Amino acid sequence: MTAQLLVRAETTKLARLLDLPDPEQLAFLSELSPAAIRLFREHATDLLFDRDARRLQRVAAASKLVPAAISARAAERAFGPVLCAAVAGSVEPAQAISIAKVLSAPFLAEIAARLDPRRAVDVLAAVPPPLVAAVAAELFARGDHVTMGRFVGLVPEPALRAALPAASDADLLRIGFLLEDKSSMDPLLALVEHRIPGVIRAAYEQNLWAEAIDLLDTVDRANRAKLGDIAATAGPEVLDALIAAVHELDAWAALLPVTSAMSPASLATLAARPVVHTEAVLGPILDVALDHGLWLDLLPLAAHLPAAPLAFLGGRVAAEPDDDLTGLVRQADAAGLWPALIPVALAMRDADRRRVAALPVLSEPEVLRRIIATLAEHELWSQGLPLVSALPEATTTILASCLGDLTHDQLLAALRAAADSAEIATLVEIALAQDQPGRARVLALIDGMDDLGAVLEALTPETPDLVWNGLHEVRADIPAALRERLADRAESCGHPAVAAALRAEADTVPGR
DSSP, X not given: OOHHHHHHHHHHHHHHHTTOSOGGGGGGGGGSOHHHXXXXXXXXXXXXXXXXXXXXXXXXXXXXXXXXXXXXXXXIIIIHHHHHHHHHTTSOHHHHHHHHTTSOHHHHHHHHHHOOGGGOHHHHHHSOHHHHHHHHHHHHHHTOHHHHHHHTTTSOHHHHHHHGGGSOHHHHHHHHHTOSSGGGHHHHHHHTXXXXXXXXXXXXXXXXXXXXXXXXXXXXXXXHHHHHHHHHTSOHHHHHHHHHHHHHHTOHHHHHHHHTTSOHHHHHHHHTOGGGGSHHHHHHHHHHHHHTTOHHHHHHHHTTSOHHHHHHHHHHHHTSOHHHHHHHHHHHHHTTOHHHHHHHHHTSOHHHHHHHHTSGGGGOHHHHHHHHHHHHHTTOHHHHHHHHHTSOGGGHHHHHHHHTTSOHHHHHHHHHHHHTTTOHHHHHHHHHTSOHHHHHHHHHHHHTOTTHHHHHHHOOTTXXXXXXXXXXXXXXXXXXXXXXXXXXXXXXXXXXXHHHHHHHHHHTSTTO
C-alpha cells in the first residue's frame, strides 16, 4: 500500500478510537508515518484500558459469582458497552461466551466496537459462528468496517465464513482496507474468491479504488494474478477507471507487481487501453519502475505496448547512464525476460539501439547464447535480428558458435525470417563465420529449402560486400546447385568477380 493510503487507513482507525465522526478531522496527521500513527493509537488504547485495570479485574471476578443471565442483564442495563468491552479481556472465555449468548446482537455490536481485540484473543476464538454472524450483520448494517477489520485476523475461519454472507461486495473492500493484520488478506480472499468480480465492480461503481488498490498491493502473487486477470475482463470502462485512479493516487508501485503476474491475454488487454499510451501515464510508470526496483514488473507489460508508446518507453530507457542500462540488462537476463526486453530495444532509435548493443554485457558469450536461444525458442527472429545486427563486429564469432546449438527447424526458421526482412546479410555473415562443419550444415540447409528463391532475392546490390566476399571465401563448401544459383545472383547484383569465382569453383569439381 502507498504511504498515502496507509495514513488514510490509520487515521480512520484512530478517529474511531477517539469517537471522531469524520477521519478528516485528523488530516493534520498526514505528515506522520503510518507506523507512528498506529503506535500512537495502540498507546492510547493501552491508556484507556489500563488506567482502571484493578477495578476491571474486580468486576470480572464478580461475574463468576452470579448466573450468566444475571451478569448479562447487569452488563446491558448498568455497565454499558464501554465497561463491558474493558472487562471482556479479564473474563474467562467460557464465562464470557455464556454471557454473550444472552446479550442482544445490537448490544454485542456496541461492545465489539469498543473492544481491544488484543486483550480478548481467547474469547474471540471461542465465540460460536452463529453469534459471530449475528454481530457481523449488525456491524455491517451500521457500516462499521473498522471493527470488522480489527477482528478478521482473530476470528476462526468457521466463524468468519458465517459472518461474510452479510457483507456486500463494497463491505469486503472496506474491511480489507482497514484490516489490522494485513497478513489476513489472502485467507480472507480465499473465502470470497467467487465474489472477486463483484468486488471489482463495486470499486468502479462506488469509487472505492483506493480500497481496491490497497487490496492489489496486499495479496500474494497468485491472488494478484487473479485480481489482475478479472479486472482485465471487467470491461474497458472499469479498466480505464482503475488506471486513472492508480495515476491519481500515484500508486503504480502497487499496480506494476500485479501486471507482471497477469496472463499474457490480460496484459495485452491492459496494454491496449489508449490511456496507457499517453506520456503523462507512461512517464510515471517508468519512473516508479526504475526508482523502486520494479523494472522486471514493467517489462511484461511493455512487450505488449503498440509501437508509439513503446518507442517512448525505449527512448526513456536509452537515456539511462551506461552503468544503469547494464544493470537493467542483467536483471532482465537473469529473469529470462529477453522476449520482453528485445521489443523495448528494437523500439529505440538506431543510435540508441547501437549504444545499448555496444554495452560490454551484450558481448558476453553466455548472454549472447541466451539471446539466440530466446529468439529460437519463441520464434522472435524477425524482431531479434535487427538487435543482433547492431552488436559489435567482435561478437560475430560468438554468435556463429551459437548457431551450432540450434535445431534444424530453428535454423530454418531463422533463415526464412531473415529472407523476409532486411537482415539476411546479418544472418549470412554470422553463418559464414562458423567452423567448417557448421558452415556446411547451414549451406546444405539453404540448398534444400523449398523457398530458396526468397533467400536469394534477399541478397541485393545493397547487401554488404562482407557477405559477398564471405561467399567467395567459402565457395568450396557450397553445394553445386546452390553455388550456381548464387553465381547468377551475384552477377545480377553487380558482383561479377564473385560470380566468376563461384563458377570457377564449379569447374574444378570432377565430372563437370
